[in-house]
Amino acid sequence: MGWPKIIVTGPTVNERVDECRKFPLVIGRATSSDIIVSDERASRSHAKIEALPNGGYALVDLGSRNGTLLNDALVAQLTPLKDGDVIVIGSHRLVFQLPPQPVGISYDDKPLSGTVMLQKASELLALGRSGEVTGKPSSSFRAVTRPKPGEIGGSADRLHLLEKRSQILSLFYDFNKRVAREFDITAIYAEVARQVFEISTAGRVLIGKLGTDGLPTIEWGDYRDAIMQATYAAIPISRTVICKVLQERVSLLSRDMRDVKGTAILGVQSLMCVPMLGQEESPLGVIYADSLHLDGFTEDDVDYLTGLASTVALTLENIMAHERLLHEAEARAAYRRFLPPHVVNQILEDPDSLQLGGVNQVVTTMFADIRGFTTLSERKSPQEIVAILNSYFEQAATAIFRHGGSLDKFIGDGIMALFGAPQPSDRDPVNAIQAAIALQDVIQQVNAELGERGMDLQLSVGIGINTGEVTAGYIGSKLRTDYTVIGDAVNVAARLESNAKPGQILVGETTIRRLRDLMESGIEFSEGEQEFAFVPLGGLKVKGKLNEVNVYQILWGDDLATAAQGSSTTLFRSAFGNPAFVESETIARPQPMWTAVRRDPRRKLVVPVVVAGTDLNGNPFEQATETVDVSRSGACVRLAQPVAIPSPLSIFVPARGWRGEAVVRAIARDPQGYLTGLEIIGPVPDW
DSSP states (O other), X not given: OOOOEEEEEXXXXXXXXEEOOSSSEEEESSTTSSEEOOOTTSOSSOEEEEEOTTSOEEEEEOOOSSOOEETTEEOOSOEEOOTTOEEEETTEEEEEEOOOOOTTOOEEOOOOOSEEEEXXXXXXXXXXXXXXXXXXXXXXXXXXXXXXXXXXXXHHHHHHHHHHHHHHHHHHHHHXXXXXXXXXXXXXXXXXXXXXXXXXXXSEEEEEEEOTTSSEEEEEEEESSHHHHHHGGGOOEXXXXXXXXXXXXXXXXXXXXXXXXXXXXXXXXXXXXXXXXOTTSOEEEEEEEEESSTTOOOHHHHHHHHHHHHHHHHHHHHHHHHHHHHHHHHHHHHHTTTSOHHHHHHHHXXXXXXXXXXXXXXXXXXXXXXXXXXXXXXXXXXXXXXXXHHHHHHHHHHHHHHTTOEEEEEETTEEEEEESSSSOOXXXXXXXXXXXXXXXXXXXXXXXXHHHTTOOOOOOEEEEEEEEEEEEEEEEOSSOEEEEEESHHHHHHHHHHHHOOTTOEEEEHHHHHHHHHHHHTTXXXXXXXXXXXXXXXXXXXXXXXXXXXEEEEEEEHHHHHHHHHSSSOOOEEOOSSSSSOBOOSSOOOOOOSSSOOOOOOEEEOOOEEEEEEEOTTSOEEEEEEEEEEEESSEEEEEESSOOOTTOEEEEEETTTTEEEEEEEEEEEEETTEEEEEEEEESSOOOO
């Protein structure tokens, strides 16, 4: 017998053969499927093959979104499978093949009697290490002539042993040469039967193993010829023998079955059964052979069959290891479409590290979208648009993976990427920034390619990044699930992207806080990472949020160099030469993005004040300080800690008995603290 097979063909695979060794057997796009179909039209768990109680098999669709075809008919319910049936999933074709069935197999459970020899496989494989030569060759065994009785123990005995070893090695060599490159188990079993028929008087050879119910099952069988097949049709096999060999891991030889009274094994005169033991001495199955001849087998025969069984077991383990590697390669290829290589390796080494169902964790989410895509679509044909997008997406995915990100999905002409899911890292905010800068470089490369092809197009990308706690995991319905993240932090990242101008990278305040912490802790930057700076842009009112979101812009390249030369921007910089982050020593006057900042003349005046508010870490504070300079709309005060722009502050001027509210509009660091520019809301005190 053997296992059913499925031959898979499609755009990405050419007649891949998968053996069905366990049921139910799931077919789908998910890497956890028993048979993987890498097709976008395939669901993660698309269809299932079940083993029926009567020994047959049936196919059922698992509610896939595109359906399953069986012989060109849509599968609506559990449908029996026949040999040669064709299953179609998406653009892939799967041919179901049943193994050849031995004729007339039945079992006998009566206990054995008669002449029986039991011996451990390890003892048999020693082949005369004790100096004793066993048995006589059967009439058809191509073995050596036994020494004469008077010569036992002498040189003739040793010669017989050497010749016996030589012949067995020759048979093993012949077998290995025939199956060295064979991955079809049925063909390997056929070669086993051919050799057993050649060396012995066996009428049939069967391959069996223990089933899930603890009882032996026959997986494959062959007969010496058609006459023997007809003769054996009514002769059962001894289930007692198979169970004993599998459970005790011994080779068994019975030369004379005539003493077995009342047995159903009528006509069988002798049998042998040996275990196929794996490297850990675990039984993979048995080779069972019986004969209609008295003394049909000898100890030499069982010696050889025991060694052959060990060779077959090793071959089977190699085939199973090969199939595992193929399955892993397909899983790796499927994972690498969405995850960076180091995450793929970790998932394959420890599948439990990717928790299913959803877990709460801190993730940095990035959205990137091509600006003006609607206009672009109107100017070019669909084929040209697809070619442009594929070129961009290919390079963009590579950039995201290079910086430790995971590709969540493509959304039209947009990309959603995750940093910290499924595997979190302390560097997630930095990795996200580096990936965003890399995407801006990618779009410039795409523009250069378009120019070389004579296309008058210039693309640009707006990017939004935010960090926060989200729920990450497989989310969806029973028809389709996808690994993704959901939460308020994800929504904010999407809103930042929608407000980003062409070529702009906008970042949320939580991401900036983590960046500051990383830079202050002395984070090391890798070779090839770009230096960047972030500047405050003020508050942004986004849909779904009651309060404004503090937004920062990432500067890099030429923009970074230009900003560093001016005195109107505070640069919180990633310093590659210096492990600590640095800030410019000028008061920040961020270019307004959504609000205007009044620029009144200032005069130096020291006035004691008390300022209260919340610092960057969300901790409330109240500090007695003094002004550095004042204007008709506000003042500059020195604080001991940085505050967010444009966070609200309360200010009290004791000398004037005046209290009021102010908004932070600028901040810069000096040796004594943080110079903080305030815009007073309402009437200004008489300084």
